Amino acid sequence: MYIRNLILILFSSILISGCATTYAPSDWLPNTDEIQKESFGGWMTLIVRPDSLIAQDTYLQYDGEFISSDENNVYLLADSLFIIPKENISTGILEIDEKNSVEYGLWTFGGFIATISNGVYLIFTAPLWLFTGIPATIGESNRDRYEYDEENTDSLYWENIQKFARFPQGLPDNIELKNLKPKIILTNDLE
Amino acid sequence: MKRKTSNLKFIPGDKILIVLLTISMIFLPHCSGNRIERITGFEVKAVQLSKEIPFIKLHMKNGDVYIFDNWKMDQKENVVLGNGNHLDMNRQLIDQGEFKLSIKDVALAETNVIKNSAAVTALTFATVITGIFTVVCITNPKACFGSCPTFYANNGNEYIVQSEGFSSSISPCLEEKDIDALFRIKPESENFEIQLRNEAYETHVIRKANVLALPKKKGNRVFAAMDDKFYEAGNLIGASEVVGEEGDCSEKLCSFDGVERFSPADSNNLAEKEIIEISFNNITEGNKGLVIASRQTLLTTFLFYQGLAYMGSSAGYFLANLERNSEEVKKIIDQPRKELGNIEVFVETVSGDWKKAGEIGEHGPISTDIKIVPLNNLNTSSSIKIKLRMTKGLWRIDYLALADLKGKVDPVIISPSDAFPKLTGYNSNVTELLTNEDSVLVTFPGDKYFLQYKLPEDFENYELFLESQGYYLEWMREEWLAEENPAKVYQMFFNPQQFFKDLAPQFKKVEAEMEETFWSSKYVYP
Numbered sequence: 001m002y003i004r005n006l007i008l009i010l011f012s013s014i015l016i017s018g019c020a021t022t023y024a025p026s027d028w029l030p031n032t033d034e035i036q037k038e039s040f041g042g043w044m045t046l047i048v049r050p051d052s053l054i055a056q057d058t059y060l061q062y063d064g065e066f067i068s069s070d071e072n073n074v075y076l077l078a079d080s081l082f083i084i085p086k087e088n089i090s091t092g093i094l095e096i097d098e099k100n101s102v103e104y105g106l107w108t109f110g111g112f113i114a115t116i117s118n119g120v121y122l123i124f125t126a127p128l129w130l131f132t133g134i135p136a137t138i139g140e141s142n143r144d145r146y147e148y149d150e151e152n153t154d155s156l157y158w159e160n161i162q163k164f165a166r167f168p169q170g171l172p173d174n175i176e177l178k179n180l181k182p183k184i185i186l187t188n189d190l191e
Numbered sequence: 192m193k194r195k196t197s198n199l200k201f202i203p204g205d206k207i208l209i210v211l212l213t214i215s216m217i218f219l220p221h222c223s224g225n226r227i228e229r230i231t232g233f234e235v236k237a238v239q240l241s242k243e244i245p246f247i248k249l250h251m252k253n254g255d256v257y258i259f260d261n262w263k264m265d266q267k268e269n270v271v272l273g274n275g276n277h278l279d280m281n282r283q284l285i286d287q288g289e290f291k292l293s294i295k296d297v298a299l300a301e302t303n304v305i306k307n308s309a310a311v312t313a314l315t316f317a318t319v320i321t322g323i324f325t326v327v328c329i330t331n332p333k334a335c336f337g338s339c340p341t342f343y344a345n346n347g348n349e350y351i352v353q354s355e356g357f358s359s360s361i362s363p364c365l366e367e368k369d370i371d372a373l374f375r376i377k378p379e380s381e382n383f384e385i386q387l388r389n390e391a392y393e394t395h396v397i398r399k400a401n402v403l404a405l406p407k408k409k410g411n412r413v414f415a416a417m418d419d420k421f422y423e424a425g426n427l428i429g430a431s432e433v434v435g436e437e438g439d440c441s442e443k444l445c446s447f448d449g450v451e452r453f454s455p456a457d458s459n460n461l462a463e464k465e466i467i468e469i470s471f472n473n474i475t476e477g478n479k480g481l482v483i484a485s486r487q488t489l490l491t492t493f494l495f496y497q498g499l500a501y502m503g504s505s506a507g508y509f510l511a512n513l514e515r516n517s518e519e520v521k522k523i524i525d526q527p528r529k530e531l532g533n534i535e536v537f538v539e540t541v542s543g544d545w546k547k548a549g550e551i552g553e554h555g556p557i558s559t560d561i562k563i564v565p566l567n568n569l570n571t572s573s574s575i576k577i578k579l580r581m582t583k584g585l586w587r588i589d590y591l592a593l594a595d596l597k598g599k600v601d602p603v604i605i606s607p608s609d610a611f612p613k614l615t616g617y618n619s620n621v622t623e624l625l626t627n628e629d630s631v632l633v634t635f636p637g638d639k640y641f642l643q644y645k646l647p648e649d650f651e652n653y654e655l656f657l658e659s660q661g662y663y664l665e666w667m668r669e670e671w672l673a674e675e676n677p678a679k680v681y682q683m684f685f686n687p688q689q690f691f692k693d694l695a696p697q698f699k700k701v702e703a704e705m706e707e708t709f710w711s712s713k714y715v716y717p
Contacts, residue, residue, distance in 0.1 A: 035227055036246040036303050039256050039282045096227055100310075107314050111321055118324040125321045132317045136310035144225045163231045169298035172254035172280070181281040 022095060022141075023063055027185050029098040032144075040183045041066035041166035044076055046092040046148075048084055059090065065183060066094060068167040069158050075171065077182050086158065092148035094161050101141035108133025228304040247273065248301040249292060254280035257290060269294045340395045340634075341557060342657055343386040344376045350386050351375070352558050360662035361495075362513050363396070364521070367662075370403065370415050371553075372561045373655040374447065374484075383644045385657065389634040392666040397632045399660040400625050402644045403602035404653040413600055413654035414482060414563035417533075417551055421602060421656075422563050424480055424594035431472040431574075433591060436465060447484050447561065447590040456490055456584025458699050461691040462530045467579040471593045474575055481536055481577060483551050484561040484590035489705050491585065492556055493698055494527070498683055499665060503675025527687040531582045536564045539576040548577075559589050565596060584702070602656070609643040631661065 022029070024043035044066040047059050062084055064076030074089065076082045108129055115125040146161050147153070162168055171177075249257040249271065259273030270291050277286045343350040354371035383402065389395050403421075405413040411425040433441040436454060443452040457463035469481075502509050513520040533552030537545040548567065553560040566575075575593070610621035615632065621640055624632040634640070647653060682690045 032226060032305060032308075035305065037258055039248065039258060039278050104310055104314060107318075111314070111317055114321055114325065117328060118321060119328045121324045121328070125317075125324055128320060129317050132313040136313045139224075140308070140310045144227050163229045163301065166282070167250065167254060167280075168231055168301065169250045169252070172252060172298075175254045175280055179281075183282070 022099065023093065024095055025185065028183065029095060032097045035097050039166070041068075042094045042096045042161075042164040044074070044092060044094045046074065046076070046084060047090045049088045049090055051085075051088060066161070066165045067180065068165045068171045069162060070170065074158070075177070077166075077180055079182065081177050081180055083177075089148065090150055094146040094148075094164060096144045096146075096164055099141050099143070101137050104133070104137040104140050108137055224309070226306045226308060228306065229301060230304065231299055231301045246302055247271075249273075249297050250299040250301065251292075251296055252298045253296075255285070256282070257292060259290070264294075271297070340393075340397065340659065340661070340663060341388050341390055342371075342400070342659065343388065344373055344657075345384065346375055346377070354558050354560070354657045354659065361665060362510050363662055364514050365662055366396075366398070366660065368399070368419075368658060368660040369554075370419055371558060371657050371659075372415060373402075373657055374412075374561045376655060378646060378650050378655065381646045381648060381650055383646050383650075383655070385642045385644070387634070387640045387642055389636055389638045392636055394664040394666070395634045395638075395661065396663065397625065397634065397659065397661040398628070398630075399658060400607060400632075400642055401658045402605040402646070403656040403658050404605060404647055404650070405600050405602050405656065406652060407600070407654050408597070409652075411597060412594075414480070414561060414594070415656060416563055416565060417549065421600050422480060422565065423597040423600050424482070424563060425597055426475075426595040427482060427592040428471065428474070428594075430469045430591050430593070432470040433467060434469075435467045440467075444588060444591040447559075449559075449589065451559075451587040451589045453488055453587040454583050456488075456582075456698060456702060457695065459692060459695050461490065461494070461582070461584070461695050461698055462532075462688065463583050464532075464580055465583040467581075467588075469577040469579065469591060470574060471577070472574045474573055474593060475595070478596040479566045479575070480563040480594050480596045481548070481566055482561060482563050482590065482592040482594050483534060483536075483579075483588065484559050485534060485551065485586050485588045486553055486559040487556045488585055488587055489556050490582075490698065490702075491531070491554070493701070493705065494531075494694070495665075497674075497694065497697075498527075498680070500672075500674035501676045501679040501683065503672045505675070505677065505680075509680070523684045526685070527683055527690065530687040530691060531585060533581070534586055534588075535580040536566075537578040537580065538566050539578075545578060556587075559587070561590065563594065563596075602658075603647060603653070604658070605644050605646065607642040608645045611641040611643070 023045040029043060030038040042065075044062075044064060046062045048062060049059060062076055062078075062082050064078035064082060067075035067077050067081070069075065069086070072086060074084045074086060076084065111133060112126060112129040115122045115129065118125045146157070146164070148157050162170075245259075245261045247259050247262050249259070251257070256278050257273065257275060258278070259271075259275035262271055262273030262275075264271055270293055272289070272291050274289055275287065276284055277290060279285050341352050342354040343352050345351075354369070354373070360367050385400070385402070387397070387400060405421050405423070407413050407423050408425075411423050412427070413421050413423050415421055429445040430441050432439060433444050433452075435452065440452045443450050452467075454465060499506055513524065533550040535550045536548045538548045540546050549564040551562045551564055553562070566577075579588075606626045607622050610625075613621060615621060615624070619630075619632075621632060621642075624630045625642070632640075646655075679690070682693070
C-alpha cells in the first residue's frame with residue numbers, strides 16, 4: 001500500500017502539478033544540442049484580445065514560428081504569416097528547444113521502481129528519487145521558456161527575446177513577407 | 192495557426208499535491224534555470240567567446256544566414272572567413288563550404304552557450320546511489336531484506352519499536368503467542384496507543400495484539416519469565432563484575448540504555464558457545480531473579496534467509512510439508528534452533544557446583560526484550576555468582592540486574608478498543624479482526640495501523656506488556672533461487688552441528704558488514 005501510494009503521488013505530482021506544457025508541433029523544436037545550428041526562430045504562442053468592443057468576441061490564440069518583432073507588431077509564421085499588434089497581446093510563451101521531461105519522468109519512475117532492489121534501504125533511495133526526480137523533471141519542462149503576461153512582464157520582454165527570432169536583426173528591408181515559408185518538419189515516418 | 196479560445200490561461204495544472212509541490216518549490220528554482228544562453232552582437236568580435244565555442248551564426252542584412260563550424264576574422268580586410276552553410280531567408284540551403292564575408296554585410300552575429308543539465312546531474316546522482324545499494328543488496332541480500340511484525344509505542348517523545356511479534360512463526364502451523372515488555376513506555380493517560388507496522392516483504396497474519404497490564408506497587412517493576420508467568424520485583428542492583436572473553440564488560444550492562452555487549456561469531460562453528468561470568472556482591476536475603484534485556488544479532492536473520500535460499504524453488508514444498516505433517520516436521524526444524532539455543536543461566540550452589548536456573552531467549556534482531564529468570568536454591572552468602580552460556584555472536588545483551596522477587600502477578604488482558612484506520616483495505620473492521628478468536632488481521636508491506644487501548648483508571652500502577660499472536664509468510668526473492676541446494680537443506684535439519692560449521696566462513700565474510708549496514712540504515716531503532 002505504501003509503495004502504491006508513493007507511485008501514485010509521484011506520478012500525480014509530475015503530471016498534474018509542475019510540468020509545463022509545450023505548444024509547439026511534434027518534432028518542430030530542435031533538440032538542445034542542435035540549437036547551435038538551428039536557423040529558425042523559436043515557437044511562440046500568443047493569446048490576443050479581440051480587436052472589438054463586442055463582449056461576445058472571444059480571445060484568439062496564435063501559434064507559429066517567431067519571425068521577428070518591431071516597435072508595434074509581432075510576426076508569427078505558421079501556415080500563413082500573422083502580424084499581431086503588441087498592444088493586444090495578453091499572454092504569451094516562447095519555446096526554444098525540445099524538452100526531455102517525458103524521458104526524465106520515465107527515468108524517475110524507473111529509478112523509483114528499481115529501489116525495490118534496495119531492500120530496507122528503499123526508505124532512503126525511494127524518497128531520494130522523489131526529491132531529485134520530481135524537481136528535475138519539472139525543471140526540465142520549465143527551462144528555456146519565456147513567458148509574457150501583460151500585467152507582470154516588464155517592457156524589455158520583446159527586446160530580450162528578439163535574439164530567438166528567425167530574424168534577430170529585425171525584418172530585412174528587402175524581403176516580401178508573403179514569400180516567407182514555414183519550417184518543414186522532417187520525420188522518419190515513411191507515411 | 193489561429194483558433195478561438197475561451198481559456199485565457201496556459202495549462203499548468205490546478206490540482207496540486209501539497210507535500211510534493213512544496214518539495215518541488217524548494218528545488219524548482221535551482222533546477223529550472225535556462226540551459227541555453229544566446230549571445231548576439233552587432234559586431235562579430237562581440238560573440239567570439241573562446242575556442243570551445245567555435246560556432247557562429249551570421250545574420251545578413253538581406254535575411255540570409257551563414258552558420259560556421261569554425262571561423263576567423265581578418266581585421267585588415269574586414270572580412271570573416273568561415274566553413275559552413277549558407278541559408279536563404281526561408282532557411283533553404285544555398286551553398287556550403289568555405290566563405291569569405293564582408294563585415295559590412297553582416298547585420299548581427301550570434302552564438303550559443305549550452306550549459307550542462309542540472310536535471311541529468313540530479314538523476315545520475317540518484318541512479319548511482321540506487322545502483323550502489325542494489326549491488327550491496329545483491330551481494331548480501333540477507334542484510335537488506337527482512338524484519339518481523341513490529342509494534343511501536345510512544346515513549347513520550349516519539350514512537351519507538353517495542354516488540355517483534357512471533358518472530359519465529361514462519362508458517363501457519365508455527366503460529367504462536369509472544370509476550371514483550373513495554374518496559375520503556377510510560378503511558379500518560381488511560382488512552383494508550385500502539386502502532387502496528389509491516390515493514391518487510393512478508394505477509395503478516397495477526398490473530399491477537401493485546402496489552403497486558405500487570406499490577407505493581409510503587410517502585411517495583413514486573414517482568415515476564417520464559418513460561419509466560421509474571422513476577423513483581425524490586426530493588427534492582429547491577430552486577431559487581433561481568434567478565435566475557437573480552438574482559439570486564441559490566442559498564443555496558445549496568446543500565447537499559449541501548450549500549451549492548453555482543454561478541455563476533457566463531458570463525459569455525461556458528462553454534463560455538465561462550466560463557467559470561469557475573470558476580471553480585473552485598474546482596475540481601477530473599478528470593479532473587481536475574482533480569483536480562485537482550486535481543487538477537489543478525490545471525491539468525493542470516494541463517495533463516497540462507498535456509499530459504501538453500502530451499503530455493505522448493506521452499507513452497509517444504510512449507511507445505513510442514514503444514515501437512517506439522518508435529519513431525521516441527522521437531523525437525525526445531526533441531527537447528529535447539530543447536531543454537533537460548534541464553535542459559537547457571538547459578539553457583541553452596542557446594543560450588545553450577546546448576547541451571549533457567550533460560551531466556553527473545554527471537555528477532557530488532558526489539559530488545561527484558562525478561563527475568565527466577566533463581567532458586569541460592570546459597571545464603573552475601574554474594575552470588577552466575578554464568579550465562581550462549582552461542583557466540585548470537586546475542587546482544589543490554590542490561591543485567593539482580594532483583595528481589597515479590598511474587599507472581601496475573602495480567603489484566605486489554606484488547607484493542609479502536610483502530611485507525613478502522614477498516615482494512617478489504618473493508619473489514621480491524622478491531623473486530625483482532626478481538627475475535629476466529630479471525631485474523633492480514634497485513635502487507637507498508638501497512639500501518641494505530642491500535643487504541645483503554646487502560647485501567649490507575650494506569651500508573653501497572654506494568655504493560657504486549658501479547659501478540661500469529662504467524663507470517665516470508666516472500667521468496669528471486670536472488671535466493673540461485674543458491675538452491677537440497678543437500679544443504681537436508682544437512683540443516685538433520686545434521687545442524689555440521690551445517691553451522693560449514694556455514695561459518697560464509698557468515699564471517701559478511702558479519703561485520705551486515706551489522707554495520709543494517710543498523711546504519713536506522714531502519715528501526717531498538
